[in-house]
Amino acid sequence: MTWPRSRAATAGVVAGLALVVLGALLGRPDVAVLGAAPLVAGVRDWRRRPSADPTVRLVASDAAPVAGSLRADVVVTSPSTVLLGARRGARVLLDAWVVVDGTRRLPLVVHTVRTGPQDVALVDVQGVGPGAACVSEPSPPATRSTLVLPAPRPLGDLPLPPRLRGLTGAHESRRPGEGGGLRDVHPFSPGDRLRRIDWRVTARRAPDLHELYVRREHALAEAVVVLVVDSRDDVGPDPMTWRGSNPPRAQDPTSLDLARQAATSAAQGFLDLGDRVGLDDLGAVRRPLPPGGGRRQLDRIRHALALTRPEGDPLRRLRAPQIPSGALVMLFSTFLDDEAALVASVWRRAGHRVVAVDVLPTLRERHLGDRERLAMRMIRMAREDRLAELADLDIELVTWRESPHVALASLARRVQRRAGAAR
Template sequence: MSTRWPRTRAAAGSVAVGALLLVSGALTGRADVAVLGAAPLVAGVWDWRRRPAADVSVRLAASSGVPTPGQIESVVEVGAPDDVPGVLVGVRRGGRELGEVLVAVRGTRRLPLLVRTVRTGLQEVATVDAQGIGAGAASVSVPTRPVARETVVLPARRALGALPLPPRLRGLTGAHESRRPGEGGGLRDVHPFTPGDRLRRVDWRVTARRAPDLRELYVRREHALAEAVVVLVLDSRDDVGPDPLTWRGSNPPRAQDPTSLDLARGAAASVAEAFLGQGDRVGLDDLGVRRRPLPPGGGRRQLDRIRHALAVTQPQGEPAVRLRAPRLPSGALVAVFSTFLDDEAALAAAQWRHLGHRVLAVDVLPTLHVRHLGDRERIAVRLISLAREDRLADLADRDVEVVTWRDAPEVALATLARGARRRAGAGAR
C-alpha cells in the first residue's frame, strides 16, 4: 500500500511564485522576469514528479546488550526506499517530546536509543514515529503510526554492611553461629570427654591442668553454624512520589522523581542480595496482592527471582482488607517495606512481632517537596505526617525496629546488628 506524499507548503509556494513571475513576464514583455520565474517552476514540477511512492516504516526493538538499572537501551529501525533522501524521526516518552533527528536511510538504518530513568518496574521505553522527506523537500510522507515498547527495569542494589539476624537460626549449615553445639563456630565451652566426642577435639593443655594423671579427658566444644531465614514483605498498595499534590492520582509523579515503590524495590533487592551473599535463605511476600508468596530459598537464582518479582509488582486497584497477617516461617526475620500511610502494614508488623518474629519496619516514603504547597495542602500534609509518626512510634513501643531507607540505611542496619550481639543467641554477619 502506497503512502500519500503531499506537496510541502514551501514547494507549493515556490511553484506559485514561479508561475506568477512567468505569466507576469509574458504579459508585460519582460523576458528577465519570465526567466526568474521559470527556474523555481521547473524545479518544483521536477521534484514533484520524482516524489516517492513507497512507505516509510519504523520499528522500536530491544538492544542486544545487557540491560543496566537506570538506563534502557533500544534500537530504532527505520526503513525507506532508495529515492527518499531523508527521514525525520521523532521520539516521545511519557507525553513529553524528547527530540527529533533527520537521518539519511537508503534502505534500512538502525539508530541506537538510550533512555535514562530513575524508575523501576514495568514502564514505557519510548514512542517513535517517522516521516519521509522527498527529493528537494518538495513532498513529505504521512507520518507513520507511532510505535511504542514497554520493558521491565530491575531495581538497582546498594552495598550494605552488617545486618541484624533473627534471634533463632535454623539449619545445620550456614555462616552464623547458633546456640547449639556443633562444629565450625567459635568456642562454646570445655567439657569432659563423653561417648561420641572425637579425639581430635581433646584439649591437652586443659586436660594436663585439670587431670594430670589423665584419668579424665577434656574436649573443646564449638558453636554450630546455621543460616537465617529472612522474609521480605513489600507493601505495593501505595506508589506515591515526593510531591503530595500527585497523591490523589489525577496527576502522575514527575519522571525524574523516584516513587515510594521504586525505593521499596531497591531496598528489598539490596537486603536480599546482602543476606543471600552470606548463604541465608530469603523469601518474598506482598501485602497488596493476595497470591502465593515466593518461598525462602538461597543462591543466585533466588536473587534473580526476587528482583524480577519486585520489578513486576505494582498497585492493582483497591486491595482487599486482610483479617490477619500472612503466615510466615517460624523464627524468621521479617522486613516490611512500606510508607506506613495507613494502619494495615503497621498492624501486620505488630502481629508478626507478637508471634515472636524479629521485625524491621523499613520506611520508604520519599523526602516530601512542600515549598510549592498552599496553606490548606500544608495543613493536610502535616496531619498525615503526624499520624504516620504516631504509627511508627507505636511500632517502636511494640519492639519493632524502624529503619528509614532515605537516611543512610546501612548505618541504621549496622547499629541494629551491633545491638543484637549483646543479646544471647543473636548475632550479626
C-alpha cells in the same frame, strides 16, 4: 496516504515561475534564467516523490538488560530521509534526522529511575522527500512495554533473627557444633574428634595424660528472612499526584520504586551471606515466594518485585500473612494507614523480630495551598503516631531515604529483647 508538497518547495516553484513570466514580459532573459533553476528543480523533485509511507516499530533489543535502563531497537522503513521523534510522557527524548533508504535499525536507550512495567518511549516518524519538496504525514506512533528490574544497592551489616536455623550458614549460633567461635573446653567423650584435642590444656590439667581435653565450638547456622512489600500505595514526592488524576513525573521515584529497591538490596545482602530469603506481598492475596537461597532466588525476587503493583482498591486482610518460625520480617511500607502497622504488631507479638522500613519519598510541599498544607499536616501527625506505636512494640524502624546502611548496621549490633518481656 499522499506526500503533500512542502511550503518551502511550493514557495520556490511560485517564485521561479514569477521570475520566468516577469523576464518574458520585460524582455529580460537574465531574469528568466534566474527563475528557471528553482522551477525546474521543484518540478523534478516533485516527480520523484516517494509512493510508500514511512513506518516505525519498536522491537526487543539484543543487548543485555541493564538495571535502570530501558532498551529497544527502532526499526524504520522508508524510501527517504525521515524526521524521527521520541518522547516519554510529556518529556521529549529526541528529534533527529535519519537517512533511510529501505529499512534501518537504530538502538534506543532510555535511563529511568522508575521500575516495574514501563513504556520505553512513544516514537513516530515523518518522511521528507528528495530536496525537501514533499513531506509525508506523521506515522502512527509506536511504543513497547518492558519490565524494569530494581537495582540493588550495597548494604553493610544486616540484622539477624533471634533464632538461627539449619546446620550450615555464615552466622554463629548458640548450639554446639563446628565452624564458629570457641564455646568451651570439655573432657574428651565418645564422639569427639581427635583433631579437637587441646594439648596445651591437657598438659596443664592432666600432665600424666590420664584425661584428654577437647575444644568445643559454636555451630554455624543460617538465617531465614521474609521480605514483605506493601504494594497498596504507590505515591510520589508531590502530594498533588496522590489523588490519581495526575501521574507522578517520570524522573521522580515513587514509594513502590523505593520499596522494590530496598527489598532487592536486602535480599542481595542476606543471600550473599548464605541465608534463605522469601517474599510476600501485603497488597495482594497470592502464593508467597518461599524462602530459598542462591543466585536464582535473587533473580526470582527481583522479577516478582518488578511485577508488584497496586491492584484495585486496597485490600484488607482478615489475618496477617503466615511467617516461618523464627524468621526475621522486613516490612516495606509508607505507613499511611493502619493496615501495615497492624500486621507488624501481630508478627512482633508472635515473637518475630520485625524491621519496619519506611519508603515514603521526600515530599515537596512548597507549592501546596493552605488547604493542602493542612491536610498534609494531619496526615503527617497520624503517621508519626503510628510509627511511635510501632516503636513502643519494639519494632525497629529504618527510613530508606536517610542512610539505610547506617541504620541497618546499628540494628545488627543491637540485642533485641524478647517479645513481651518487661523493660
